[in-house]
Amino acid sequence: xxxEEKIIxxxxxxxxxxxYDGARMQEIADRAEINKAMxxxxxxxxxxxxxxIFEEKVKVVFxxxxxxxxxxxxxxxKVCFFIEQYYEILIKYPFMPFFVISTINRKxxxxxxxxxxxxxxxxxxxxxxxxxxxxxxxREVNPFQFAISVMGMSVFxxxxxxxMKKLIGINDEQFQMLMQQRIEELKNYxxxxxxxxxxx
Amino acid sequence: xxxEEKIIxxxxxxxxxxxYDGARMQEIADRAEINKAMxxxxxxxxxxxxxxIFEEKVKVVFxxxxxxxxxxxxxxxKVCFFIEQYYEILIKYPFMPFFVISTINRKxxxxxxxxxxxxxxxxxxxxxxxxxxxxxxxREVNPFQFAISVMGMSVFxxxxxxxMKKLIGINDEQFQMLMQQRIEELKNYxxxxxxxxxxx
DNA sequence: AAATGATTTAACCAAATGGTTAATTTTTGA
DNA sequence: TCAAAAATTAACCATTTGGTTAAATCATTT
Numbered sequence: 288x289x290x291e292e293k294i295i296x297x298x299x300x301x302x303x304x305x306x307y308d309g310a311r312m313q314e315i316a317d318r319a320e321i322n323k324a325m326x327x328x329x330x331x332x333x334x335x336x337x338x339x340i341f342e343e344k345v346k347v348v349f350x351x352x353x354x355x356x357x358x359x360x361x362x363x364x365k366v367c368f369f370i371e372q373y374y375e376i377l378i379k380y381p382f383m384p385f386f387v388i389s390t391i392n393r394k395x396x397x398x399x400x401x402x403x404x405x406x407x408x409x410x411x412x413x414x415x416x417x418x419x420x421x422x423x424x425x426r427e428v429n430p431f432q433f434a435i436s437v438m439g440m441s442v443f444x445x446x447x448x449x450x451m452k453k454l455i456g457i458n459d460e461q462f463q464m465l466m467q468q469r470i471e472e473l474k475n476y477x478x479x480x481x482x483x484x485x486x487x
Numbered sequence: 488x489x490x491e492e493k494i495i496x497x498x499x500x501x502x503x504x505x506x507y508d509g510a511r512m513q514e515i516a517d518r519a520e521i522n523k524a525m526x527x528x529x530x531x532x533x534x535x536x537x538x539x540i541f542e543e544k545v546k547v548v549f550x551x552x553x554x555x556x557x558x559x560x561x562x563x564x565k566v567c568f569f570i571e572q573y574y575e576i577l578i579k580y581p582f583m584p585f586f587v588i589s590t591i592n593r594k595x596x597x598x599x600x601x602x603x604x605x606x607x608x609x610x611x612x613x614x615x616x617x618x619x620x621x622x623x624x625x626r627e628v629n630p631f632q633f634a635i636s637v638m639g640m641s642v643f644x645x646x647x648x649x650x651m652k653k654l655i656g657i658n659d660e661q662f663q664m665l666m667q668q669r670i671e672e673l674k675n676y677x678x679x680x681x682x683x684x685x686x687x
Numbered sequence: 688a689a690a691t692g693a694t695t696t697a698a699c700c701a702a703a704t705g706g707t708t709a710a711t712t713t714t715t716g717a
Numbered sequence: 718t719c720a721a722a723a724a725t726t727a728a729c730c731a732t733t734t735g736g737t738t739a740a741a742t743c744a745t746t747t
Contacts, residue, residue, distance in 0.1 A: 290724080304594050308508035312705060322726050327706060385592050391650050392585050394504050400653050408654070426679075431655060431665070432672040436640040438647075443639025446646065450591050454605050455631060465631070472632040479626075480676050484684045490694080512735060522696050527736060694743070704733075713724065 362419040562619040
């Protein structure tokens with residue numbers, strides 16, 4: 288493991304746990320078991336190190352689901368598949384949503400928003416939406432609002448994990464199980480919302 | 488306006504905008520137009536000042552909706568009413584959700600979770616749930632998962648406001664309008680999920 | 688008006704923090 | 718083998734930050 292890799296691994300941990308403001312360069316150095324000067328030697332400043340980590344991590348959270356997505360024809364199926372794939376990632380990286388959201392909400396530095404791959408979301412949620420709407424395969428919902436809802440339902444428990452765990456009284460393992468079950472539940476909700484009732 | 492009130496107002500602003508770590512005592516003093524020593528005179532330390540603000544603000548975000556909630560009989564109606572009331576508060580205080588979530592996610596200090604009024608949520612979502620389920624008035628959904636979903640759909644756009652605005656390309660005013668429209672959309676989703684289709 | 692207590696201020700402090708530097712060790716390539 | 722380049726370290730630095738203090742001002746009561 289090279290020094291650079293050690294730094295990135297440690298920086299990931301610390302930034303994700305503590306956020307930009309809470310993170311300390313010394314702590315990153317300690318966890319990487321290297322001299323603090325190395326951080327600046329490899330990444331110049333705290334800002335540039337953070338930037339690097341954020342870009343790297345965003346690539347993980349918003350992966351190229353869209354590729355596989357194309358094999359699904361209908362909008363409903365696409366959304367359901369998205370939930371499945373997204374949850375696989377979320378369960379693997381449960382701290383990611385809070386990291387991303389706390390970063391894009393930083394008062395002074397709003398430029399991180401531009402690093403989010405919006406195209407990806409648009410592709411998933413709007414591509415087959417209108418054709419399915421016209422052919423009557425889905426109900427008349429607002430695509431924006433619906434997209435926000437699916438994202439919100441998916442991500443919210445991960446943003447409130449500490450509170451969730453306390454509210455329901457569970458540990459990390461049980462939380463993970465609950466999230467696993469949640470996939471089917473959410474897919475069910477999506478179908479109930481989208482698929483019209485056939486008044487035979 | 489007393490000095491104490493000036494401090495609280497300024498501290499609210501700064502803590503909500505910058506978070507605990509990002510907030511500076513000097514900036515709070517500047518905005519309140521008082522000497523920094525007054526902050527410690529009235530609230531001893533940054534921690535105690537923050538505690539005060541958090542407690543105060545939580546009372547606003549989780550108000551006594553539950554009282555009015557009781558006049559609604561059915562579970563579906565209760566949830567719809569909750570969304571209405573909750574959105575009134577959210578539109579008024581759009582920064583609150585991020586403030587609360589970033590606080591309960593603080594690594595070192597997880598005790599803020601205990602200050603959240605969980606009872607309130609339980610009351611709303613579980614009280615009439617089971618009776619309505621047994622009488623067949625609502626579909627068989629998991630009450631936990633459903634509660635998380637409603638909360639998530641409601642709160643998510645406020646957590647991602649800066650990104651939302653950029654994604655859809657709107658300003659603050661338009662965002663507020665979008666959220667106003669969202670109330671009906673969400674109530675619709677809730678009904679579609681909960682109310683069973685009558686197979687006549 | 689004087690004494691008392693509460694409030695406010697300016698100056699100060701120690702610790703922490705991001706960042707630098709000059710010297711040292713390790714690696715590399717001719 | 719040896720010099721140049723790259724990597725690493727310890728010590729250091731300027732600034733910022735939460736917090737303190739002692740003196741000054743203001744308000745209240747007698």
